[in-house]
Amino acid sequence: MAVQDSPHVADVALDLAPAKPVTNTTAKPVHRLPVQIDWPTWAIVTTQAGILVGIIGLWEAAATTSVIDAFFWSQPSAIWHTLKIFFTTGDAWTDISFTFRSTIFGFLLGTAAGSLLGLSFWWSRNYAAIVQPYIICLESIPKLALAPLIILVFGIGLGSKVAVATALTLVVSTLTAYAGVKALDPDGEKLFYSLGATRWQVFRKLVVPFCLPWIISVLRVNIGLALTGAIVGEFIASQHGLGRAILYAGQTYDIALVWVAVLVLSTLAIIMYAAVSWLESLLRKGTRQ
Amino acid sequence: MLSSPPKLYVDNVCMTFKTATGVFEALVPVTLSIPSGRFVSLIGPSGCGKSTIFNIIAGLLEPTAGKVLIDGVDATGTIGRVGYMLQKDLLLPWRSVLDNVILGMEIQGVPLREARERALSLLQRYGLSGFEYLYPSTLSGGMRQRAALLRTLLFDTDIILLDEPFGALDAQTKLQMQEWLMQLWSDFGKTVLFVTHDVEEAIYLSDEVHVMGTRPGCILESILIMLPRPRVRTSSLTPEFIAIKEHCLNLLTASAPALPEAA
C-alpha cells in the first residue's frame, strides 16, 4: 500500500521481512472524515416556525377553496372563533379544572403508593417472590380496559377518574422502584454491614437514596399516564372534563369544538409535562445536592 | 535509509479547542519523526494531549496547524491510513471474535470469505484458537484485548497506534500481554506508536520514549532506549533500565501539577 501510494520506496526492509504472514495487496482509497454541517440556530427556529405557519395557512386556504371538506376537517379561522366562545361563554374552566384535578390526584396517589410498594420488596426475597407474579399480571393487563368497570364501581364523578389514573400509574411506579432495588450493588450493602449497620439503616441511608433516581425518572411517564386515565374515564361516562367535551363535540359533528378541546387538552398536557420535568430536575439537584 | 523519509512524520502539529471559557491549548507545536519498524512510546500525565495526537494522526481530528506525513506524503485529515486501537477494546458484542477481527477489512471492502480466511490463521497463531466463534462477552479482559489488537493488525496498515491497550488489565495479565505484544511486533515489523501511563512498560517495550508535559501538551524530552533486544523480564533490573526509569519519573513529577487536583 505504502509503495503504491507514494513515489518513495520507503520500506524495502519491511516488505522483505520473512515472518510477515499477510502481504499488502489492496490499495486503500483515501477517505476523509465526513463533515456534518449544522444549521445555525436561526435557520432551525425559522424552519420550525415556518412549518407551523405553512400548515395553518395551507389548511385555511384548502378549506376556503373547498379542496378539503370543511365539515370534516374544520378550518383554523372557525377553530379560533370557537375557542373564543369556549372560553367566554362555554365551560372551558370547569372542564380544565375537572381534568386537571383527576390527573393530579391520580398521579400523586399512584406514584407514592407504587414507589413504597416497590421499595418494600427490598426487605424480603420471599415476600417479593410471592407478590411479583401478581404485579406482573397487573402489568400485562391493559389497565384502561378496566376503566368501564372502575367507572361502574366508583360512579361517574371525580372519584372514578382518579381511580383510573391511579390504576395506570401505580404499577409502573412499583416496577420501576423495584428495578432500582434490584440494581443495588451488593458491595454497597457489604460496606454498610462491615460498618455494623442495621437493616433499617441500610434501607434509609442506602436503599432509599439509591432508588430515588429511579423513582424520579418515572414521574414524567406517570403524568402522561394519569392524564390518559382521566381522559378515558371521561370518555366512558362523565359530566365534566375535556375528554367529555371532545367526545360530545365528536358525536354532534362539531369538529371545530373537537379541535378546540384537543388543543386545550394538549396545552394542559404540555404544561403539566413541563412542570413535572422541572420538578424532576429540581429533585435531581436536591437528591445529589 | 537516510534518503528515504520517515514512516511517520508529525510536523509541528498544534491543536487549540474553543471552549465556553475561551481557547484551550491542547498541543503546542509537536514534532515526531518515526522511522519504519520502530516501537515508540508516549508517556505523560493525564490531559497532556496524547489522545489528541493519536486522533490527529488517525485523521479523526484536523490539527489547527501542522501536518501529518506518512512516507513523506501529506496525510493530514485522511482516515483509514493507520490502525488505531482505542483505550477500551470496543469489541462489538453482536459479532463473534472472528467477525470482530475482520471489521476493518470488511469496511475496506475485502470480500468476507477472504477476510475470514486471513483472520483465522492469525487467530490460531496468536493464542485465540478455540475462541473464533465465541462472543466477546464470554472472554476475559486479556483475551478481549488480544482480539482488539489483532483487529488493528489485520487492518493491514504499516503504522499502528495503541492507546493504553493494557491500562484496564490486572497486573499479571498485563505482563503476559506485554510479552505477547513483543512477539507480534517482531513477527510483523509494524511501526508502533504506544501510549501508556506506566513508565516501566514504556521503557521495557520501546526503542524510543517521548515524555510529554501538560498544559499545554508538549514533548519534554525524547529518550532513546538502547537496551538490547530481545528483552527479558530481568532487563528491568539492569542499572541502565533503572537509570532511565528514574529519569522519566523525575521528568513526570517535575511537570505534573501539584496533587490533589479536582477532576
Add this chain to the structure above:
Amino acid sequence: MHASSTDGTATPKVELRNVNLRYFSLEGETEALRDTSFSIAPGEFVAIIGQSGCGKSTLLSLISGILKPTDGAVLVDGKLVNGPSRKVGYMLQQDYLFEWRTILENAVLGAEIQGANMTTAREHAKQLLTKYGLGQFLHHLPRQLSGGMRQRVALARTLCTEPEIVLLDEPFAALDSQTRIALADEVTEILRREGKTAILVTHDIGEAISMSERVIVLSRRPGRVKSEHSIRFATSDGLRPNPFSARSAPEFNGYFNALWKELEVHVEG
C-alpha cells in the same frame, strides 16, 4: 520488627484456624477456601496474593465478620468473630462513595451508622481529610474528584471509625499506575504511623512486596496457604523503606522473581 511466626507468645491480632468456606448455589457448591490457617501479629502489615478467584476477597469478608466460615474459626484478639465489629475497617476495591453525600458526609458514614457523637466524628473526619490533602474538597461531591482522591476519601471513611485492623481489598486496582504508586506510598505511611494492623489483598506482586512485611501466597481455587514470605530490606536506619524506594531496593527483584514463580503464571488460553 514483629514476630511473624504463629507460635509467638502474644495473642495474635487476627487468627484463622482451619477455615473452610463453600459457596452454595442451585448449580452446586463451590469451595472457595480449604483448610486455611494463619495468624497476624498486632501492627503487622501482611499482603495476600493469588490468582483471580482464589478466595482472597473471601478471606477479608470472613475477617470482617460479613461471612461466616463453613468450618473452622476466625479469631480477632483471641475472640471468635461473629458479626461485623468496630475493630475492623474494610476498604473495598471500588471506593464506593455515595453520590448523594458530600465528601465529608461520606467520610463520617461509619460513625453515623455506629451512632457515635457526630460533632467529634465530623471534626475527626475533617482532620483526616485535611491530612490527606482534601481539606478544600470537604463539601464537594464524589464525582468532582479524581480516582486517587476518591480512594483517599474511602481511606478516611475507613479510618474515621478508628479500627485497629484495616482490610484492603485491591484498593488501587482501578487507578492508573502513577497514581497507584503514589497512593500506595501514602497509605502505607499512614497505616504504619497509626500502628494499624493491615491486611492487603492484591494481584500485583510489586505492590505486595513494596507495601507489606509478609506476603502470604494462596493457591488456585480452592484457596489454601501455599507459602509465606517475610519481606525484609536492609536499610541504613533499620526502618522499613517506603514502598517507592522499596521498589528500587536490591532485594526487591529477588522477592519478585520468587513470587512470580510461586504464582504459576501461565499464558491464558
Add this chain to the structure above:
Amino acid sequence: MSKANSATLASASPQYRNWLQRNRRDQIFVRVTQLAVLLVLLILWEVLPKAQIINPLFTSYPSMLWPTFLELLTATPQQASILSHTLSTVVATVIGFAAAMVLGTTIAATLWWWNSLYKVLDPYLVVANAMPKTAFVPIFYIWLGATLSIYGMSLAISLFVTILMIYSGFQSIDPNKIKLAQSFGASKGQILRKVVLPGSVPTLIATLKVNAGLSLVGVVVGEFQSANLGLGYLIQYGSQIFKMNIVMTAVTILAIVSSVMYLAISWLEAVVMRRR
C-alpha cells in the same frame, strides 16, 4: 428442583445438603403462599357478593367466567362470537405496532443521518409525545371510519415513543465505537449498517415491549368508542347493560392475549440476546 445432579449431590457436604433443603423449603413456601393468595382472592370474590356484603351487580362471580365464555362462543345475529372479537383486537394491535416499528425506525434513522432535521423537528416530536393520543379517538372515528380509525389509533399511540426511544438508542452508542469504524475509513452508511443499527437491537426490543402494550391500549380504547367488534367493545357494551359477567370474561381474555404477546416478545429477546 435443583440443577445439581445426583452425582454432585452424593459428594455434597452436609452443609450444602442443609442449604439445598432450606432453599427448597423456601421455594415451596413461596409457591404455596402464591396459590393461597390467589385462592383466597377468588373465594372472597365468589362469597362476598353472594352474601350481599358487596354488590354482585358490580363484580359478578368467578364461577360465571367459564359459562359466560361458552355462551359468548356462539355468534348471534346481534353479537359476533367472542373469538371474532378477540381476533379483531389482535389483528388491529399487530398491524398498529408493526407499522409503528417500521415507520419509527426509518424516521429515527433519517433523523440520525441528518442532525439538522432532528433539531427542527425536536419540539414537534416532544409535543406529540406528551399529548394524550387517546383524546384523538373521536376525531379519528370521524376521519377514518370504524375500522381504519382503530388501526390509526394503534399506530398513533406508539409511533412517537418509537421514534424518540430508537433515536436516543442511536445516540447512546459508544462514540468510541463509531470512532473505531471511522479510523478504518468507514462511510456514514457503513457506520449505520455495521455499528449503529446492530448496536441498537436491545433498544429495538425494549421499544417493541413498550409498543405491544401501548398499541393494545390504543385498540381497546378505540373499540370503546366506535366498533361493534373487538374486546374493548365487549367490555363497554357489557358495562352499559350491567352484565358484569361479560365484562369480566372479556377482561380475562384480554389479559391472556396481552400476556401471550409479552411472552412472545420476551422469547424473541432471549433468542436475540443469546448471541451477546
